[in-house]
Amino acid sequence: xxxxxxxxxxxxxxxxxxxxxxxxxxxxxxxxxxxxxxxxxxxxxxxxxxxxxxxxxxxxxxxxxxxxxxxxxxxxxxxxxxxxxxxxxxxxxxxxxxxxxxxxxxxxxxxxxxxxxxxxxxxxxxxxxxxxxxxxxxxxxxxxxxxxxxxxxxxxxxxxxxxxxxxxxxxxxxxxxxxxxxxxxxxxxxxxxxxxxxxxxxxxxxxxxxxxxxxxxxxxxxxxxxxxxxxxxxxxxxxxxxxxxxxxxxxxxxxxxxxxxxxxxxxxxxxxxxxxxxxxxxxxxxxxxxxxxxxxxxxxxxxxxxxx
Ligand SMILES: Nc1nc2c(ncn2[C@@H]2O[C@H](COP(=O)(O)OP(=O)(O)O)[C@@H](O)[C@H]2O)c(=O)[nH]1
Ligand SMILES: [Mg+2]
Numbered sequence: 001x002x003x004x005x006x007x008x009x010x011x012x013x014x015x016x017x018x019x020x021x022x023x024x025x026x027x028x029x030x031x032x033x034x035x036x037x038x039x040x041x042x043x044x045x046x047x048x049x050x051x052x053x054x055x056x057x058x059x060x061x062x063x064x065x066x067x068x069x070x071x072x073x074x075x076x077x078x079x080x081x082x083x084x085x086x087x088x089x090x091x092x093x094x095x096x097x098x099x100x101x102x103x104x105x106x107x108x109x110x111x112x113x114x115x116x117x118x119x120x121x122x123x124x125x126x127x128x129x130x131x132x133x134x135x136x137x138x139x140x141x142x143x144x145x146x147x148x149x150x151x152x153x154x155x156x157x158x159x160x161x162x163x164x165x166x167x168x169x170x171x172x173x174x175x176x177x178x179x180x181x182x183x184x185x186x187x188x189x190x191x192x193x194x195x196x197x198x199x200x201x202x203x204x205x206x207x208x209x210x211x212x213x214x215x216x217x218x219x220x221x222x223x224x225x226x227x228x229x230x231x232x233x234x235x236x237x238x239x240x241x242x243x244x245x246x247x248x249x250x251x252x253x254x255x256x257x258x259x260x261x262x263x264x265x266x267x268x269x270x271x272x273x274x275x276x277x278x279x280x281x282x283x284x285x286x287x288x289x290x291x292x293x294x295x296x297x298x299x300x301x302x303x304x305x306x307x308x
Pocket of ligand 1 (some may be wrong): 193
């Protein structure tokens with residue numbers, strides 16, 4: 001059986017091999033994605049972001065349990081910053097989620113983020129497509145909240161959860177601007193911590209200032225370790241997913257996602273084509289230094305083969 005057929009039939013080994021192809025951009029990856037594309041679009045994709053230690057993996061683990069009880073098949077993509085220093089965090093995720101190791105309705109995979117700390121792996125979206133084609137109905141992608149990663153994670157997800165934990169340095173003010181805006185649901189994690197209620201109020205106040213609507217429903221306090229608020233959060237996520245499916249928001253987001261991928265791939269192809277050492281580049285560089293041309297002007301000239 002070929003790999004695409006194997007994945008569609010729910011063969012987990014074919015899925016694992018397919019994920020490696022996509023992650024490493026090995027030969028056959030593109031063809032595989034083309035074959036699977038018509039079989040994607042059924043699963044609900046949930047992005048989970050927040051600072052390291054905010055409780056993302058613990059929450060996902062609890063959500064998996066609740067979702068399995070409802071008959072969902074769940075796959076998790078844990079995007080790990082590739083720095084060797086954070087190897088321990090990855091190991092922590094693996095250990096935590098092994099509680100589902102004997103359940104074939106749960107599949108957990110980690111992926112190195114490459115690029116900047118926390119940036120979503122370029123092929124994370126394609127990995128989610130593979131999960132989707134393999135018949136998983138609820139997909140989580142966990143990523144460390146840091147600038148671009150949040151934008152990426154929101155773009156590849158149907159629903160985005162932004163976690164913040166009480167105590168420590170993870171105060172709302174410390175969160176990067178922009179991260180709060182991408183959230184569909186805001187989660188105060190570690191609800192068993194006495195400071196959780198204060199964090200919720202701080203969050204509500206800040207979001208109200210920013211003009212966010214339906215705040216009371218969209219801010220959730222969850223104590224994942226004690227399994228409190230998990231079922232409620234899952235119910236909200238599934239309801240939001242169903243509503244988005246019904247009103248067309250889902251389909252619109254999916255179209256946007258494919259367009260975004262085309263543009264990213266096009267930008268990459270353009271970058272590959274650019275010369276890095278030509279007489280034209282030397283000339284443009286000299287003209288910038290002489291005050292005759294701007295950097296953007298030079299870039300335009302480079303793209304158009306020398307016409308300034
Ligand atoms: N008290 C408490 N601690 C929690 C809770 N959820 C997670 N933690 C702890 O917070 C730490 C970081 O959790 P983890 O899920 O790895 O965070 P991540 O880096 O965001 O994935 C771990 O030591 C967890 O045991 C919770 O609900 N209550
Ligand atoms: Mg984690």
